[in-house]
Amino acid sequence: MITDQEEISRRLNIKGYRLTKQRLAVLKVLQSTKSHPDANWIYEKVRKEIPQVSLGTIYRTLGILKEAGLLRELNYASSLSHYDANTENHAHVVCTNCGRIDDLPLSLPHKLEVQASKATDFLIADHRLEFYGLCPHCCPSSAD
Amino acid sequence: MITDQEEISRRLNIKGYRLTKQRLAVLKVLQSTKSHPDANWIYEKVRKEIPQVSLGTIYRTLGILKEAGLLRELNYASSLSHYDANTENHAHVVCTNCGRIDDLPLSLPHKLEVQASKATDFLIADHRLEFYGLCPHCCPSSAD
DNA sequence: TATAATATTAGTAACGATTATCATTATGGT
DNA sequence: ACCATAATGATAATCGTTACTAATATTATA
Numbered sequence: 001m002i003t004d005q006e007e008i009s010r011r012l013n014i015k016g017y018r019l020t021k022q023r024l025a026v027l028k029v030l031q032s033t034k035s036h037p038d039a040n041w042i043y044e045k046v047r048k049e050i051p052q053v054s055l056g057t058i059y060r061t062l063g064i065l066k067e068a069g070l071l072r073e074l075n076y077a078s079s080l081s082h083y084d085a086n087t088e089n090h091a092h093v094v095c096t097n098c099g100r101i102d103d104l105p106l107s108l109p110h111k112l113e114v115q116a117s118k119a120t121d122f123l124i125a126d127h128r129l130e131f132y133g134l135c136p137h138c139c140p141s142s143a144d
Numbered sequence: 145m146i147t148d149q150e151e152i153s154r155r156l157n158i159k160g161y162r163l164t165k166q167r168l169a170v171l172k173v174l175q176s177t178k179s180h181p182d183a184n185w186i187y188e189k190v191r192k193e194i195p196q197v198s199l200g201t202i203y204r205t206l207g208i209l210k211e212a213g214l215l216r217e218l219n220y221a222s223s224l225s226h227y228d229a230n231t232e233n234h235a236h237v238v239c240t241n242c243g244r245i246d247d248l249p250l251s252l253p254h255k256l257e258v259q260a261s262k263a264t265d266f267l268i269a270d271h272r273l274e275f276y277g278l279c280p281h282c283c284p285s286s287a288d
Numbered sequence: 289t290a291t292a293a294t295a296t297t298a299g300t301a302a303c304g305a306t307t308a309t310c311a312t313t314a315t316g317g318t
Numbered sequence: 319a320c321c322a323t324a325a326t327g328a329t330a331a332t333c334g335t336t337a338c339t340a341a342t343a344t345t346a347t348a
Contacts, residue, residue, distance in 0.1 A: 016295090017295085017296095018295065018296075018343095018344065018345080020295090020296065020297085020343085020344085022296085022297075023296095038334090039334080039335080040334085052297095052298070052299095053297090053298080054297075054298045054299060054300090055298095055299095055335090056297085056298075056299075056300085056335090056336080056337090057296085057297060057298070059334090059335060059336075060296085060297090060336090063336095075219060091260065093260070093264050093266045093268065095266065096269070096270075102264060102266065104260055104263055104264055105263060106256070106259060106260055106263055108256075108273075109253070109256075112250070112252075112253075113275075115250060116235065116237070116248055116250055116275050119248055119249060119250055120237050120246060120248055120275075121279075121280050122237045122239065122246065122275070122277045122278060122279050122280070123277045123278045123283050124237065124275045124276070124277035125240070125276055125277040125278070126240075126275070126276040126277065127273070127274060127275045127276065128272075128273070128274045128275075128276070129252075129271070129272075129273050129274075130271060130272045130273075131257075131260050131264075131266070131268045131270070131271045131272075132268070132269055132270040132271065132272070133266045133267045133268035133269040133270065134266060134267045134269070135265075135266050136265050136266070139266075139267050160324090161324085161325090162314095162315065162316080162324065162325075164314085164315085164324090164325065164326085166325080166326075167325095182305090183305080183306080184305090196326095196327070197326085197327080198326075198327045198328060198329090199306090199327095200306090200307080200308090200326085200327070200328080200329085201325080201326060201327070203305090203306060203307075204307090204325085204326090207307095289348100290347105290348090291346100291347085291348080292345105292346090292347085292348100293344105293345085293346085293347100294343105294344085294345080294346100295342105295343080295344070295345090296341105296342080296343070296344085297340105297341080297342070297343080298339100298340100298341085298342095299338100299339090299340100299341105300337105300338085300339090301336105301337085301338075301339100302335105302336080302337070302338090303334105303335080303336070303337085304333105304334095304335090304336100305332105305333095305334095305335105306331105306332085306333090306334105307330105307331080307332070307333100308329105308330085308331070308332085309328100309329085309330075309331085310327105310328095310329095310330105311326105311327100311328095312325105312326080312327085312328105313324105313325080313326070313327095314323105314324085314325070314326080315322105315323085315324075315325085316321105316322095316323090316324095317320100317321090317322090317323105318319105318320085318321085318322105
């Protein structure tokens with residue numbers, strides 16, 4: 001998670017983008033939460049600081065921050081994009097009832113990536129590992 | 145892949161659905177291809193057999209067939225749903241350039257599923273493993 | 289500090305995939 | 319054949335996301 005403003009600015013400049021208060025606000029909001037919010041949630045949070053901000057700016061900004069490697073986009077079954085300030089590749093657990101998404105400190109064994117590369121003639125660059133199930137709140141017979 | 149019409153009918157009936165020629169046509173089209181087509185592609189194919197079919201029926205049917213366990217829905221970054229007649233859990237490779245999706249005869253080691261279950265308090269029921277990269281056609285310096 | 293060149297914004301319209309609505313048609317059981 | 323109910327086709331509505339545009343802000347340069 002990149003919090004140094006100089007570094008954020010540098011990363012944007014590489015791509016020809018400027019660091020504006022809107023962009024910083026979006027990134028700060030995203031970095032301030034462990035959840036994986038969608039664009040609208042970020043919009044509502046940013047509005048508290050910059051009331052006249054528009055949803056279009058949020059979308060544009062998220063795309064730019066992603067391009068600059070400052071966040072990662074996740075697409076789930078809801079056909080709604082969620083964003084994550086953690087750009088390290090990691091697994092997720094998704095609640096199929098309420099949509100909650102948690103990180104999972106788990107990485108795919110290198111062996112499996114090699115196996116995948118051998119099994120296809122695609123040039124593999126990345127992967128995604130997701131688990132689906134019910135979160136504690138949605139679990140019908142939880143013991144807690 | 146379930147091809148026996150009796151069995152297809154039985155699976156639909158369990159959920160209170162009937163087997164119609166539109167539903168059979170959608171399933172047949174999906175079973176006839178190794179690709180993972182989207183609703184519109186299926187629509188175009190089904191139209192050749194049933195010209196007056198509507199796109200709404202395709203969507204409705206795909207949802208019902210999924211509910212009956214006759215197909216699986218995949219959601220990718222394109223925010224477009226793709227469908228797969230293979231209901232076995234398996235990995236996919238997705239071309240980040242042209243969107244082509246291939247099967248990968250690879251399954252997650254059971255050990256990893258156990259590891260995931262221990263790392264979270266979610267009740268895990270399913271998982272998805274996807275690799276991203278470039279397919280042979282989109283690979284800039286392919287040796288073939 | 290003025291000025292020009294360019295990037296960014298807010299606001300709004302447009303888009304595309306998917307869903308809902310509804311009158312008509314088909315199906316299955318009696 | 320008749321009735322109850324499910325399914326269809328056509329079309330309108332929905333919703334997340336993108337594109338457009340005139341106004342504003344930022345940066346570089348003189």
